[in-house]
Amino acid sequence: MDLSVIIVNYNVRPFLENALNSIRRAVVDLMSEIFVVDNASDDGSVEMVREKFPEVKLIQNKTNLGFSAANNIALKQSSGKFIVLLNPDTIVQEDTFSSLTDFLSQNPKVGLVGCKILNPDGTIQLACRRSFPTPWIALTKVTGLSALFPKTKLFGKYNLTYLDPDKASEVDAISGSFMFLKKEVYEQVGGLDEKYFMYGEDLDWCYRVQKSGWKIYYYPQTQIIHYKGESTRRSNIDDLKMFHDAMHIFVKSHLNHSFLILSILRVGIVMRSWFTNSIRLAKYLIPPIIDWVLFLVALAAGSLLRFDKVVSVPPYAILPVIIVPGLIIILTILFSGGYTKYRYSFFRTAISVIIGFTIISALTFFFKQFAFSRIVVVYATIVSVILLPGWRFLFRSLFNYGNLSKGKIFGRKTLIVGVDRNAQQLLQKLRSSISSRYNIVGLIDTTHKNIGDKVLGVEIVGSSENIAKVIDEYRVSDVIFSAESLSYRDILTVVSKSRNREIHFRMVPNSMEVIIGKTHIDQLDEFPLIEIEYKLHSPLNRFTKRLFDLIGSSIMLILFSPAMKAFKEKIHYNLLPFVFSGRYSLVGSPIDSTFLNGSKDNNDSYIPKPGLTGMYQINRREGMTREEIEKYNLYYAKNYSVLLDIEIILKSIILSNKNKKR
16 A cells, blocks of 8 residues: 545535545555544535545544544554645645655655645745744744744744745644655654644644654645635634644643743733734724714714804813714614624614714703704714715625625626536536626636637636736636646646735535635535525515615706716616606616516515616626526525615616726
8 A cells, every 4th residue: 555645524525525536636646545534523524425435434533533633543544655644625736645755765764744835825835844943933933023034044944934935845844734754654653642632733743753863854846725724614613722722732742841932932822812802802893983983074074064164062062072972873883783793784874873863862952051053963964874884885895795796896806717518517607606706707728729719608818828917917806716627736836826916716626516715615506595584575674675766766866967878778767767656676677578568566576676777687698597587586685785786786887887888
């Protein structure tokens, strides 16, 4: 037996499937065995391995034993001349195992080796090579000097950032996400120390391997991708605490003579905890601070409009006016959930502001000395209703926080790498997925000879050789690889070459069920929308939608201008009076001949009222089936909000303007 591959899995089924697919290709020329040790996952990982990878030796633990103990179970059963410990959230190249097998065979003094490990954005994962924490190295890490001066040998020893990442070098330690070793090293040193539940066991193992006389090497001639931290994201484990505990165990086990290191680590833990808690606190404090500042701006604007000056109250009232009304607005938003569950709710914030100002107005009847001007209060209310929900709208639109496509108004500009059957299937799935965040701008072929051709109506805009140029030209933010379209070596090469660009690289396993990204997994297969509650049916939302139609159509009719006529193909401006009368809506289902002839009202159905624009209208393309149109209606009914209507209208207007320019 040439090689034993060992993977410990905990609730990362899509990543595990992707890893096993890449391993299959990498062991083609090797006699190998593959172990998957499952730490009591409840996400279907075990069933997936049994069904799709029958050759895998599956070991099921009844509880989560941790990384070390689970690996040791498989290590005791392994029979390969070489052993590799591999995280489930990794992808290996076709040549990874054979390259490292050759390297260890040619270097008898080297017992343990790690390869170059890439983050999903193509940057190198610093933990793939590092030093043991001596007092000086620990100090540079804790104080941040290693991050400030990474290229200097004096400060860059923690992650050896001063070394060329493309050259092989002897190191103290490598990452536990990928550890390739000789079987005789394991037999001499023993397994992982089970005192480490998670983190630190790799550093401990490297320390013991080195003390036993073996060399440890970083070998960058082959590479893998590591998504990092996926198991901890799917558990209630405090990974920061686990990391610090692991460092304590390591120091006490191997460097117990060093009081200095222990002291530095303790200081580092306190500083890190303080920093983490500060960030967490800021996350909750920033929204109310922004609201308070904008409230004061609204109050000043009201005073300016009424009295032509920013401050119009006597000196004794300045401080109470600054504190009390603002506090009332903040508390009203807080009690409505505006800083917790509905932190970025546009409509809920607007209602809360109105309620807050109503309370403020009522209080002035009891405190006559502060009843200065009701007109100022009215002006301030109007400005606040614009500003406080407004910044939330901007935040949701700019930072991918919202309902529509789970992203920006237009979705993320995306390339699909591949033109084969799998890539076409992926394209069709993305088109049929209403909640997809991806705006497909083109396809990438493996060669340049087909550039300019179209596949399912989408143009081939480049090849894998010039993908970097295409990314820059189209300002692409996402690249999706179909696992069947390219070799894993080619995929990793593309990722590595694009590391200086802020690109999200995503992978679709052979199952075509999900898209794997750095921080999330998108489902490709949608479930039927049955027995669900449609937000559009809510009496409050019906009232809100009707009110929005009245206000919106009135504004458009009053502010009608020649510029609006440019959008008549997307927004039927001549039908605005029918929106005002209630026959149509600004946003709804398509207006076809049936609706124009006066069909029945659809208020008792999931189908929204006919609209001048809508989900279908902004996503219309040739050959769409009635089922696809109904999916858009279902999605809209289920996810309705005023913000969603605003985003659809904005996209309709901008798309119409783009079409006119063409």
